[in-house]
Amino acid sequence: MKKRAYTPSNQGQLLLTALAAFLCFSPLHSEDYQFKLVEWIEADAGGQTLHKGETHRGVPLLRGQSASLGPGSRMELVGSLGEMVRLGDETSFTLLHDRQVRLSRGEMLLCLPPSESMPFRIQGPSTSFHLDNSGTIVTQVTANGGMKLVCLSGHPRLLVGSHSALLQPGRVYFLPPGQPRLGRNILIDLSLFIRTSALIQEFPGKLPTHRQMQKTAFLQAISIKKRTRLFVGDATSSDSLDLLLIEN
Amino acid sequence: MIHMSAILFRRISMLFIVAFLLGLGKTVTIPANGAASLNDLGLQQLVEVKEKQFGVRSGYRFEILARSNPFYLDINGGDAANVPIMSNRLYVLGEAGNYGIGMGVMKHTAGLVYNRTNFMSGLLDVFDHDTQTFFLDNTYLRTGNWALSAGIRGTRIVNTADGEKDYSGWTPNVSIGKLFQPGTRQSLWIRWRNSLTFSEITGLAVDGSPFKGLTDDRLNHWSSGLGFTHGWAFAKNWTLDSRGSLDLSQYSKGANQDRNDKLLNLGTAIQWDFLRYFSMAGFLDYSRRFSNLDKYSFSNWDGGVRLNADIGF
Numbered sequence: 151m152k153k154r155a156y157t158p159s160n161q162g163q164l165l166l167t168a169l170a171a172f173l174c175f176s177p178l179h180s181e182d183y184q185f186k187l188v189e190w191i192e193a194d195a196g197g198q199t200l201h202k203g204e205t206h207r208g209v210p211l212l213r214g215q216s217a218s219l220g221p222g223s224r225m226e227l228v229g230s231l232g233e234m235v236r237l238g239d240e241t242s243f244t245l246l247h248d249r250q251v252r253l254s255r256g257e258m259l260l261c262l263p264p265s266e267s268m269p270f271r272i273q274g275p276s277t278s279f280h281l282d283n284s285g286t287i288v289t290q291v292t293a294n295g296g297m298k299l300v301c302l303s304g305h306p307r308l309l310v311g312s313h314s315a316l317l318q319p320g321r322v323y324f325l326p327p328g329q330p331r332l333g334r335n336i337l338i339d340l341s342l343f344i345r346t347s348a349l350i351q352e353f354p355g356k357l358p359t360h361r362q363m364q365k366t367a368f369l370q371a372i373s374i375k376k377r378t379r380l381f382v383g384d385a386t387s388s389d390s391l392d393l394l395l396i397e398n
Numbered sequence: 399m400i401h402m403s404a405i406l407f408r409r410i411s412m413l414f415i416v417a418f419l420l421g422l423g424k425t426v427t428i429p430a431n432g433a434a435s436l437n438d439l440g441l442q443q444l445v446e447v448k449e450k451q452f453g454v455r456s457g458y459r460f461e462i463l464a465r466s467n468p469f470y471l472d473i474n475g476g477d478a479a480n481v482p483i484m485s486n487r488l489y490v491l492g493e494a495g496n497y498g499i500g501m502g503v504m505k506h507t508a509g510l511v512y513n514r515t516n517f518m519s520g521l522l523d524v525f526d527h528d529t530q531t532f533f534l535d536n537t538y539l540r541t542g543n544w545a546l547s548a549g550i551r552g553t554r555i556v557n558t559a560d561g562e563k564d565y566s567g568w569t570p571n572v573s574i575g576k577l578f579q580p581g582t583r584q585s586l587w588i589r590w591r592n593s594l595t596f597s598e599i600t601g602l603a604v605d606g607s608p609f610k611g612l613t614d615d616r617l618n619h620w621s622s623g624l625g626f627t628h629g630w631a632f633a634k635n636w637t638l639d640s641r642g643s644l645d646l647s648q649y650s651k652g653a654n655q656d657r658n659d660k661l662l663n664l665g666t667a668i669q670w671d672f673l674r675y676f677s678m679a680g681f682l683d684y685s686r687r688f689s690n691l692d693k694y695s696f697s698n699w700d701g702g703v704r705l706n707a708d709i710g711f
Contacts, residue, residue, distance in 0.1 A: 288439060322442055336442075339441075344440065368539075377443060381444070
């Protein structure tokens with residue numbers, strides 16, 4: 151009987167076999183989890199929205215693939231587990247793994263349906279976080295490399311570093327760059343946000359959480375006792391943010 | 399890092415001044431027409447919300463006015479009746495609720511209003527009277543700015559000269575309304591209201607009266623009407639409030655049997671909020687009633703000024 155020697159080359163074969171077996175028998179095969187393109191719209195130079203037609207519908211975005219959108223271009227994608235993603239213009243989005251995405255630049259709206267599966271992970275340029283529970287959030291890469299989150303409906307749980315927090319609709323949260331941690335949060339007019347957000351208004355279809363969002367905004371609207379002329383802007387340095395003052 | 403001009407200090411609330419002093423961030427002043435360019439993500443305007451579920455509002459209103467037809471007669475009452483009228487009103491409202499039901503929210507309001515009306519002439523002071531009102535209102539506010547209300551109002555009119563109760567009545571009512579917001583500075587409420595009034599009027603229906611049908615319940619009626627209220631904040635601390643309504647009423651008791659009225663009300667007021675809790679206004683109102691019994695038809699103009707003090711906590 152000829153003994154088989156364990157050389158570096160067949161050790162590599164073993165590793166590849168093991169990896170293939172893992173991918174075949176893992177509960178969620180990597181090819182099973184993907185995003186599919188639902189809507190692709192572009193705005194022309196005059197701001198007019200143009201639909202890209204029906205042919206692109208169903209085009210998959212597989213693990214490791216990216217979508218980089220140019221100016222005026224927006225996309226809607228649906229994940230295998232019902233997650234809906236809308237990408238704003240000049241956004242770079244990559245599907246890393248099952249329920250794991252990277253947002254390198256731009257902004258993204260995420261609708262998370264009720265799910266028993268693993269938390270949804272979003273990785274930014276220099277921070278990352280997980281979201282658990284159902285809800286609707288918008289997230290944006292800030293100028294300082296951190297991220298901004300706006301909760302629109304539900305009470306998703308934010309897991310960042312060793313901390314967790316239940317997100318409150320109508321609140322903007324900042325995640326500074328570097329060591330994952332939750333920064334400042336500010337209450338905003340949810341109704342105004344919804345009315346002026348291209349990620350909500352520019353697409354022909356309604357979000358699955360549209361009614362819930364409208365209700366949440368309405369409940370907040372009748373409780374507002376004071377509006378300021380200050381608007382939340384970008385985060386340009388590690389621990390501060392811009393507030394914009396609208397003149398008369 | 400923190401850059402604020404003197405102008406900015408005047409414009410932002412104390413809360414945000416404190417926040418800035420704590421190092422929240424820096425401000426960038428941008429022109430109003432530049433705000434539209436921010437909407438890729440959605441405008442994020444800072445707000446404060448009322449967290450509590452209970453509230454109390456109290457106030458006082460002083461009015462002095464000229465009334466063209468002080469007794470709402472179908473004939474000219476003569477110059478002697480054309481005297482200034484002074485009105486003093488105190489009110490307190492309690493609010494509870496703000497809890498969600500389905501796609502909306504429920505609010506309950508209870509209020510007491512006390513109003514004294516004085517004719518500023520010795521000849522007419524026998525007509526001075528107090529109007530006391532109690533009301534309960536339950537309003538369901540629904541998304542889409544719809545409001546459904548059901549409530550009841552109780553009213554007593556007491557003559558201040560002799561202390562006699564001239565009138566008392568209860569009016570259950572239901573209404574449906576919708577709020578339109580044509581712009582950030584304007585609001586328009588349109589409402590359809592239905593009510594039934596059970597009342598008791600005294601003073602004239604005495605034994606031996608030569609008049610027939612002056613029963614105590616002769617002012618019982620149902621009413622249905624469409625109305626609007628428009629508010630326009632046309633400048634800082636200045637608002638123009640306008641309202642109008644057309645109500646149809648049908649009476650069925652005593653001398654008023656088969657009486658049908660149409661009542662038109664129009665009014666406008668320009669208000670100046672000169673202090674946080676104080677405002678003053680000039681107003682002009684017009685009323686006209688068309689009745690199938692001619693003696694109940696009238697038209698009237700009211701014009702005057704008012705001073706308001708209102709506080710909520």
